[in-house]
Amino acid sequence: MSIVSESAADAARTALSGDTILSVKDLVVEFPRPGQPTNFRAVNGVSFDLRQGETLGLVGESGSGKSMTALSLLGIVPAPGKIIEGSINLRDRRIDDLPVNELRRVRGNDIGMVFQDPMTGLNPVRSVGSQLTESAMRHQNVSKREALEIAYHALDDVGIPAPRERLQAFPHELSGGLRQRVMIALALINHPEVIIADEATTALDATIQAQILDLFRERLSVATMILITHDMGVAAEICDRIMVMYAGRIVETGTIEEVLTSPRHPYTVGLLSAVPKFDIRRPKLVPIPGIPPTAEDIVRGCPFAPRCRFAESKCDDRPALEYTDGRLLACWNPRSATEQPQ
Amino acid sequence: MTNPQDAAGRQGNSEYLLEAENLKVTFRAPGGRKLHAVDEISLGVRPRETVGLVGESGSGKSTVALTLMRAHEPEGGRIIFDGQDITHLNERELMPVRRRLQMVFQDPYSSLDPRWSIRRVISEPLKAHKYGTRQQINDRVAELLEQVGLPPDAANRVPSQFSGGQRQRIAVARSLALQPSALIADEPVSSLDVSIQAQIINLLRDLQDRLHIALFIIAHDLALVHQISDRIIVMYLGEPVEEGPSDEVVGHPQHPYTVALLSATPVPEPGGDRKRIVLTGDPPSPIARPNGCRFHPRCPIVQERCRTEKPPLTTIGPGRKVACWFAGQMDPPRDLWALQNVPLPPGVEPAKRASLGS
Ligand SMILES: Nc1ncnc2c1ncn2[C@@H]1O[C@H](COP(=O)(O)OP(=O)(O)O)[C@@H](O)[C@H]1O
Ligand SMILES: Nc1ncnc2c1ncn2[C@@H]1O[C@H](COP(=O)(O)OP(=O)(O)O)[C@@H](O)[C@H]1O
Ligand code: SF4
Ligand SMILES: [Mg+2]
Ligand SMILES: [Mg+2]
Numbered sequence: 195m196s197i198v199s200e201s202a203a204d205a206a207r208t209a210l211s212g213d214t215i216l217s218v219k220d221l222v223v224e225f226p227r228p229g230q231p232t233n234f235r236a237v238n239g240v241s242f243d244l245r246q247g248e249t250l251g252l253v254g255e256s257g258s259g260k261s262m263t264a265l266s267l268l269g270i271v272p273a274p275g276k277i278i279e280g281s282i283n284l285r286d287r288r289i290d291d292l293p294v295n296e297l298r299r300v301r302g303n304d305i306g307m308v309f310q311d312p313m314t315g316l317n318p319v320r321s322v323g324s325q326l327t328e329s330a331m332r333h334q335n336v337s338k339r340e341a342l343e344i345a346y347h348a349l350d351d352v353g354i355p356a357p358r359e360r361l362q363a364f365p366h367e368l369s370g371g372l373r374q375r376v377m378i379a380l381a382l383i384n385h386p387e388v389i390i391a392d393e394a395t396t397a398l399d400a401t402i403q404a405q406i407l408d409l410f411r412e413r414l415s416v417a418t419m420i421l422i423t424h425d426m427g428v429a430a431e432i433c434d435r436i437m438v439m440y441a442g443r444i445v446e447t448g449t450i451e452e453v454l455t456s457p458r459h460p461y462t463v464g465l466l467s468a469v470p471k472f473d474i475r476r477p478k479l480v481p482i483p484g485i486p487p488t489a490e491d492i493v494r495g496c497p498f499a500p501r502c503r504f505a506e507s508k509c510d511d512r513p514a515l516e517y518t519d520g521r522l523l524a525c526w527n528p529r530s531a532t533e534q535p536q
Numbered sequence: 537m538t539n540p541q542d543a544a545g546r547q548g549n550s551e552y553l554l555e556a557e558n559l560k561v562t563f564r565a566p567g568g569r570k571l572h573a574v575d576e577i578s579l580g581v582r583p584r585e586t587v588g589l590v591g592e593s594g595s596g597k598s599t600v601a602l603t604l605m606r607a608h609e610p611e612g613g614r615i616i617f618d619g620q621d622i623t624h625l626n627e628r629e630l631m632p633v634r635r636r637l638q639m640v641f642q643d644p645y646s647s648l649d650p651r652w653s654i655r656r657v658i659s660e661p662l663k664a665h666k667y668g669t670r671q672q673i674n675d676r677v678a679e680l681l682e683q684v685g686l687p688p689d690a691a692n693r694v695p696s697q698f699s700g701g702q703r704q705r706i707a708v709a710r711s712l713a714l715q716p717s718a719l720i721a722d723e724p725v726s727s728l729d730v731s732i733q734a735q736i737i738n739l740l741r742d743l744q745d746r747l748h749i750a751l752f753i754i755a756h757d758l759a760l761v762h763q764i765s766d767r768i769i770v771m772y773l774g775e776p777v778e779e780g781p782s783d784e785v786v787g788h789p790q791h792p793y794t795v796a797l798l799s800a801t802p803v804p805e806p807g808g809d810r811k812r813i814v815l816t817g818d819p820p821s822p823i824a825r826p827n828g829c830r831f832h833p834r835c836p837i838v839q840e841r842c843r844t845e846k847p848p849l850t851t852i853g854p855g856r857k858v859a860c861w862f863a864g865q866m867d868p869p870r871d872l873w874a875l876q877n878v879p880l881p882p883g884v885e886p887a888k889r890a891s892l893g894s
Contacts, residue, residue: 400800472786
């Protein structure tokens, strides 16, 4: 079952200009609901194309299914979760049904992943150098000595001072910012086609977050990247295009300019208004009331309706993700398009 | 007549409800070295006022809060609450102060006992201070739940049945149980989603308006602190580097660290080519602090003098203090307003985009 109507999906594809590197179609990820006959859909019919050289922001509150979407791309959805529908193509190759060993190749070679907590991606009991060289040797067919040189450059590339000495360091001996840089070095070491950064700066202090975003901007300006974050401010920093996700679904997509200047989906409007800005009038923050549906909730109709100021009776039916005035939207009652830039 | 002290230790004529003078807190680090967590910070929160404390993690914010709550013994300085020096009171003498000075912590997941019903969580301080009969306590719990926007039946559930934001509401309800006159909130929204943060910040603002409490709020997000505070103190490596009225600190920052913090705060405004002042490196360790200005190894405008001479916290205007040799001589503010793409204050010309230093 797909909620993206065929025409919308087709239109989405034709609207794309650059080469499509990664193509996700009707992805569904389910978890069993303890004690209940139906499963919980953490990802519910997600489709998108990632174009060469673009930074695509996947934005939404915790629990909206961003990480499960990312983990699906790497074939590492945690059990008992499972991809039950959909397809994932990396260039012309289908990667969602690959055998385990080939998937591992994809993970090391083609898609690099940066997690929020570097300790998830790094082995705490092995030195930074041994983790980097191992990955280079496994995927690049190089000698140990060559791999060490590659590892050195990988650290140097991501702005780690005194990279030679850091090769010997263990992850816990580094500051949070440096650990995140090591994680990025590891993700980049085999020159993957796609980089996924999942809340990679969320746990960092503002000035360190700025350093990492700067690194992404400088070092990865031509890379093809998916940036996952719950913070529209962070997405605004480096993304070219934004996909807003809510309760397992994409509810709005657009260029960064479109989404920031004329958000159409009430949820997107909500995410933007909730961020405190430096405004000396200090208007009251506008929170999104309530909380997102949890795994226990059975959602009918528009999943955002219970929290939406603009909900109407027709919102009891589920809105499809469709083109509305040139924007991909899943909403019966989108906000005005009048402020859209010409 | 300056600060006469009567027999009860009460200070006269202070406008502040909660006050710290030259607070200094050190810890013993492994190897016996001294860790300077907080060094010479003074602050004052007036009744009904909100004062915000910002700084990176490790800058000593929580240590300030916990020391004000008398959970850490300061090595130097004084803590004054409602005119009374409480720095050396014993637990029994502190009881009446504890009732009037409450605290909310960062992590709503670990600050509530998972086995306790919400009724028990909220009524615990009431019982400890012999609030009244069981019926009176239950009524008070219901009233508090309503104040923080939770349904009455929440009382019968346990913390795990609530989301992070709801748990923080519960923590706020608990802190308000005894009708405190001052509340210290240490990163009350840092572990919440941006969308939910706004709920809790607005709740704190509303409660403050209604209940007239003095609020000392700690956060690492300058935009958030600006939004809620009347005055702001910016802290770096255990020391205050800049303070003043919120709009002044954000609109006319005078310390390079404040400027960098402002510049580093992501705001969802168009203009992707925004110039950023990106500080290099990490904050130094409070065990081996740099000589001279503590900020000098990361400062984008560092000069020779800064490496050896420590700039004192100097008053540069009403309620405005800055610890930088070049305070008042820089002109980053207008650049900053342009950098941030925020509406300019009246009379301020937009400047060309620029960044500090090289
Ligand atoms: N191991 C798991 N078991 C059951 N549900 C899970 C598990 N992991 C994640 N989920 C659910 O999947 C949904 C999406 O999670 P996730 O993709 O991590 O969200 P996000 O990254 O947007 O915060 C959440 O509602 C979460 O509760
Ligand atoms: N109980 C303690 N024992 C030893 N060191 C501590 C203790 N509490 C805090 N510190 C240290 O004091 C410094 C300031 O910490 P903290 O006040 O928690 O900073 P913040 O709240 O700004 O992140 C840090 O270097 C921290 O490691
Ligand atoms: S005193 Fe010097 S090093 Fe310190 S903040 Fe000012 S310019 Fe920078
Ligand atoms: Mg996630
Ligand atoms: Mg703290």
